[in-house]
Amino acid sequence: MNNKALGLVFFPAFDWAITPSHPEREERLLYTRDQIVEEGLLDLPNIREYRPQLAKIQDVQRVHIGVPNIASLITDAHLVSAGGAITAAEAVMRREVSNAFALVRPPGHHAMRVVHGTRGFCTINMEAIMVEYLRCHYGLNRIAIVDTDVHHGDGTQDIFYHDPDTLFISFHQDGRTLYPGTGAITELGSPSALCSTINIPLPPGTTDDGLHYVLDKLVLPMLDDFQPDIIINSAGQDNHYSDPLANMAITAQGYARLAEKLNADIAVLEGGYSIEDALPYVNTGIILAMAGLDYSRVVEPDIARCPRQSESNTRYIAQLVTQWQDIWSQRDQLRRAAIAKAGDFWQRSRSIYYDDSGIQERQREAVRICPHCQGYHTIATEAEGRSFGVKTAFAAVIPRNSCSTCRSQACDAIHTAKKEGRYDHYLLQDKEQDTFEQF
Amino acid sequence: MLLGIDVGGTFTDAVVIQDGKVLASAKTPTMHGELLHSIIAVIDKVLGSINRAAIRRVALSTTIVTNALIEGKIDQVALLLLPGPGLNLTGMTPGQPHFLSGCVDHRGREQAAPVKKEVIAFCRELSGTQVAAVVGKFAVRNPAQEQQVAGWVQEYLKPAHITSGAELSGSLNYFRRINSAYYNAAVWRIFTNFAAAIETAIGERGIAAPVYILKADGGTLPLAAAKARPVETIFTGPAASVLGIMALANPEEPAVSLDIGGTSTDIALWQNGVPLLAPGGASVNGYPTAVRSFWLCSVGIGGDSYVRRQDAHLLVGPMRRGPAMASGGTEPTVTDALRVAGLIDYGDETLARQAMVSIADPNQTPEDAAWETLRVATNTICQAIRTMLSEQAARPVYRVEDIVHGEAFTPELVIGVGGAAMGLAPLVAEQLSLPWQVPSGHMVANAIGAASARPTTEITLRADSAEGYYTVPELGIQRTVDKRRFSLADAWTAAETHLAQRAAAGGIDEALPVSERVYEEEFNVIRGFNTIGKIMTCKLQIKPGVLMPVQAGRQDNEQ
Numbered sequence: 001m002n003n004k005a006l007g008l009v010f011f012p013a014f015d016w017a018i019t020p021s022h023p024e025r026e027e028r029l030l031y032t033r034d035q036i037v038e039e040g041l042l043d044l045p046n047i048r049e050y051r052p053q054l055a056k057i058q059d060v061q062r063v064h065i066g067v068p069n070i071a072s073l074i075t076d077a078h079l080v081s082a083g084g085a086i087t088a089a090e091a092v093m094r095r096e097v098s099n100a101f102a103l104v105r106p107p108g109h110h111a112m113r114v115v116h117g118t119r120g121f122c123t124i125n126m127e128a129i130m131v132e133y134l135r136c137h138y139g140l141n142r143i144a145i146v147d148t149d150v151h152h153g154d155g156t157q158d159i160f161y162h163d164p165d166t167l168f169i170s171f172h173q174d175g176r177t178l179y180p181g182t183g184a185i186t187e188l189g190s191p192s193a194l195c196s197t198i199n200i201p202l203p204p205g206t207t208d209d210g211l212h213y214v215l216d217k218l219v220l221p222m223l224d225d226f227q228p229d230i231i232i233n234s235a236g237q238d239n240h241y242s243d244p245l246a247n248m249a250i251t252a253q254g255y256a257r258l259a260e261k262l263n264a265d266i267a268v269l270e271g272g273y274s275i276e277d278a279l280p281y282v283n284t285g286i287i288l289a290m291a292g293l294d295y296s297r298v299v300e301p302d303i304a305r306c307p308r309q310s311e312s313n314t315r316y317i318a319q320l321v322t323q324w325q326d327i328w329s330q331r332d333q334l335r336r337a338a339i340a341k342a343g344d345f346w347q348r349s350r351s352i353y354y355d356d357s358g359i360q361e362r363q364r365e366a367v368r369i370c371p372h373c374q375g376y377h378t379i380a381t382e383a384e385g386r387s388f389g390v391k392t393a394f395a396a397v398i399p400r401n402s403c404s405t406c407r408s409q410a411c412d413a414i415h416t417a418k419k420e421g422r423y424d425h426y427l428l429q430d431k432e433q434d435t436f437e438q439f
Numbered sequence: 440m441l442l443g444i445d446v447g448g449t450f451t452d453a454v455v456i457q458d459g460k461v462l463a464s465a466k467t468p469t470m471h472g473e474l475l476h477s478i479i480a481v482i483d484k485v486l487g488s489i490n491r492a493a494i495r496r497v498a499l500s501t502t503i504v505t506n507a508l509i510e511g512k513i514d515q516v517a518l519l520l521l522p523g524p525g526l527n528l529t530g531m532t533p534g535q536p537h538f539l540s541g542c543v544d545h546r547g548r549e550q551a552a553p554v555k556k557e558v559i560a561f562c563r564e565l566s567g568t569q570v571a572a573v574v575g576k577f578a579v580r581n582p583a584q585e586q587q588v589a590g591w592v593q594e595y596l597k598p599a600h601i602t603s604g605a606e607l608s609g610s611l612n613y614f615r616r617i618n619s620a621y622y623n624a625a626v627w628r629i630f631t632n633f634a635a636a637i638e639t640a641i642g643e644r645g646i647a648a649p650v651y652i653l654k655a656d657g658g659t660l661p662l663a664a665a666k667a668r669p670v671e672t673i674f675t676g677p678a679a680s681v682l683g684i685m686a687l688a689n690p691e692e693p694a695v696s697l698d699i700g701g702t703s704t705d706i707a708l709w710q711n712g713v714p715l716l717a718p719g720g721a722s723v724n725g726y727p728t729a730v731r732s733f734w735l736c737s738v739g740i741g742g743d744s745y746v747r748r749q750d751a752h753l754l755v756g757p758m759r760r761g762p763a764m765a766s767g768g769t770e771p772t773v774t775d776a777l778r779v780a781g782l783i784d785y786g787d788e789t790l791a792r793q794a795m796v797s798i799a800d801p802n803q804t805p806e807d808a809a810w811e812t813l814r815v816a817t818n819t820i821c822q823a824i825r826t827m828l829s830e831q832a833a834r835p836v837y838r839v840e841d842i843v844h845g846e847a848f849t850p851e852l853v854i855g856v857g858g859a860a861m862g863l864a865p866l867v868a869e870q871l872s873l874p875w876q877v878p879s880g881h882m883v884a885n886a887i888g889a890a891s892a893r894p895t896t897e898i899t900l901r902a903d904s905a906e907g908y909y910t911v912p913e914l915g916i917q918r919t920v921d922k923r924r925f926s927l928a929d930a931w932t933a934a935e936t937h938l939a940q941r942a943a944a945g946g947i948d949e950a951l952p953v954s955e956r957v958y959e960e961e962f963n964v965i966r967g968f969n970t971i972g973k974i975m976t977c978k979l980q981i982k983p984g985v986l987m988p989v990q991a992g993r994q995d996n997e998q
Contacts, residue, residue: 014960039576301551
């Protein structure tokens with residue numbers, strides 16, 4: 001093993017909770033704090049601790065469209081958590097460290113582009129905010145995000161669904177058995193970005209063996225093919241065998257080995273709710289692995305509880321990997337076919353539920369299939385919640401490196417909608433000029 | 440009457456203080472390898488005709504432990520560790536660690552029992568080793584395994600001393616506790632011998648007063664109590680000066696203090712009348728330890744710093760090539776520059792001018808060269824201060840409130856003590872645009888600090904009402920509590936009782952009234968959706984401070 005300089009942004013937000021008995025509560029990282037402080041990890045010469053900065057509203061609006069505005073939907077804790085991810089990323093970009101881990105809360109990977117409230121414990125998406133910050137301030141383009149949380153990273157998927165420059169890979173417990181229910185192999189991205197969204201739904205009971213099979217045969221080769229400028233790990237820890245909200249069988253060793261192989265530039269904590277039995281060990285393992293230190297002695301005291309993988313799961317995972325290898329090898333043809341089939345616009349309608357806020361949203365999206373750029377897109381959203389009745393908005397998004405046609409059509413779409421007057425709010429997110437406007 | 444002695448690298452200083460006034464002071468060169476002789480010599484010199492029977496307290500700041508570490512005169516330690524799951528410590532600790540089975544987890548629950556056979560086998564292997572250290576991960580949450588293993592080591596190795604990690608520090612940080620415990624055991628014998636010799640020598644001089652020793656956190660400890668924790672007496676020299684500043688200047692506002700000696704300047708930051716402590720503890724031989732210590736930054740600029748020109752660049756320090764030319768030395772120094780610039784009035788001005796001429800550029804006057812020297816010296820000190828301020832601003836915090844509303848540390852005053860303070864401190868203050876103060880008596884601030892330092896101690900009480908007990912690691916105790924009723928207020932009450940016990944046991948109960956709460960934490964323990972208990976941490980200390988403010992008189996025996 002070779003020591004690597006690791007930047008660590010540790011922010012347990014000891015004064016923030018969704019509610020006092022919610023899994024996302026003050027003491028979620030208390031035992032993790034105990035373990036990493038007791039280990040003396042913050043005193044190791046190759047680990048440098050950073051204090052998180054506060055993200056700005058502009059950093060958040062580069063990603064999110066809050067209705068009526070994002071500031072009214074978040075707390076200071078969200079800005080610290082997003083700022084923590086940015087601090088970690090900047091430490092890497094400035095070459096102060098070779099990689100960094102933002103061990104921060106609240107989490108964010110269920111937060112989608114449009115935000116009406118909180119879903120899956122998430123309001124804004126930390127990794128997405130960090131990614132767009134890096135593109136804006138450091139000129140990065142190709143970015144890979146590997147989501148290793150047990151739940152499908154549906155928010156991150158949504159934000160980058162039309163972006164061919166962001167490879168989003170999520171493996172998770174199969175959506176047919178777990179929140180949020182999405183993340184099927186067929187969700188591949190919109191036509192211009194087809195196969196830049198990769199979902200690998202794993203059966204309940206998957207162990208380190210199954211996970212590392214997927215990693216070695218699928219995830220790592222995909223990353224090699226994509227050649228990203230940087231790799232980001234959405235480091236959820238709820239695949240652990242002791243997690244109370246899921247049914248997988250990954251150990252601290254499994255997670256540490258994953259961190260070592262993935263060799264992410266930046267990791268950002270997501271979920272993980274076995275706060276006493278898993279998080280202290282999983283986080284210690286990930287920190288040691290990212291710092292290039294020996295993690296072989298990080299073993300949970302109750303490791304005997306961890307089940308073995310069933311034969312049928314092993315077979316199922318092998319088949320799933322073969323199926324994905326086929327899709328991946330044909331990705332260029334598939335993308336061309338999807339673009340040809342879509343015509344001028346690709347559209348979809350969805351229902352999105354905000355479990356923490358009790359909000360039901362209906363969304364219609366249209367993406368222009370553009371030969372010159374990613375294509376602008378529009379979102380019509382209508383949300384119904386106990387607290388506010390009905391809220392509606394119409395938004396247009398101008399992508400980075402947009403062509404002049406997409407730019408003017410996006411502006412026209414907003415003005416036309418505003419003239420028709422069917423919505424409460426009209427919003428324009430201009431990623432080219434880094435502005436956010438209300439009309 | 441208080442007698443204070445500070446053994447420094449170059450000089451040993453002593454003062455006698457009566458009713459908050461310096462009655463006498465003395466200075467002798469420190470004889471290395473003969474510390475005891477230096478101490479006796481300076482006592483004889485400072486006491487002169489003073490009535491020895493009137494002395495009611497002797498406090499000593501000594502380099503005995505620091506020197507033993509630097510010179511490698513430390514004992515081999517039987518280092519027995521209960522590491523549990525986590526970092527592989529092989530090659531990371533001083534000395535050779537021996538790993539034992541048995542561990543407790545972060546809540547202090549035993550996850551595996553220690554194995555007696557393993558301990559016996561190591562004791563056989565280490566047979567003849569005179570000192571041992573036993574350190575368990577999370578022993579601060581449950582010291583039982585550490586105590587059990589220490590018992591077996593006592594039985595089978597029979598060493599002269601065993602250090603238990605959790606008794607040295609009640610704070611989380613296994614790595615630091617290991618290093619603390621190792622060095623504590625390693626210097627135990629040399630310190631114990633020294634303490635015995637000092638007690639004898641002081642007794643022979645007709646002084647019946649109790650003897651205290653200074654610690655790195657600026658507190659004192661009765662010599663007898665210090666024998667169990669000698670590692671805490673490292674780095675007491677800088678701590679003595681800091682205490683001196685407290686006695687002489689007592690800054691209420693946020694301040695920067697400079698102790699400007701012959702070869703270096705020690706910088707400390709002050710808040711609420713006390714210097715900030717080093718986060719986690721002091722570093723010993725490059726190993727981070729849990730020894731409570733002031734946060735000091737040392738830069739290689741002092742009165743005797745060697746000044747020379749190299750490739751047209753004027754360089755100051757960090758090395759010393761003897762005293763200032765103004766005082767009969769052979770090489771130019773900062774003191775010579777101060778003399779020529781007219782900022783001090785001691786030393787031979789003609790010799791000082793010669794020093795400045797020797798380093799001046801062809802088109803510089805000696806005054807120009809002196810001011811350039813002082814600018815370089817001042818810049819080095821100011822740069823170190825700025826680095827400390829930005830480190831302080833970057834300290835991680837773990838609550839949203841502290842990020843959003845936390846206030847940055849901004850000094851409002853510069854305080855200087857030590858030989859070259861009168862010359863350099865005002866220049867540093869000018870560059871930082873701050874007012875300055877150089878209290879009279881600053882030349883012997885170190886000995887004044889030693890004389891007037893108050894005892895300190897602390898305890899950590901951690902209660903886990905869901906598990907139904909609390910632990911005070913420094914006292915090695917665990918007590919059961921009422922799972923349903925035990926509250927944070929109860930925890931504080933218990934902490935105060937235990938602090939009083941610890942103070943009484945250490946012979947320092949006189950200082951109890953100045954105890955203060957330094958840390959509090961309270962979290963719910965939830966199962967399903969029900970709160971089944973609370974985890975509370977209370978840290979209570981007798982804080983560093985001085986017995987009384989001191990005014991320096993004009994009476995100096997040495998001059």
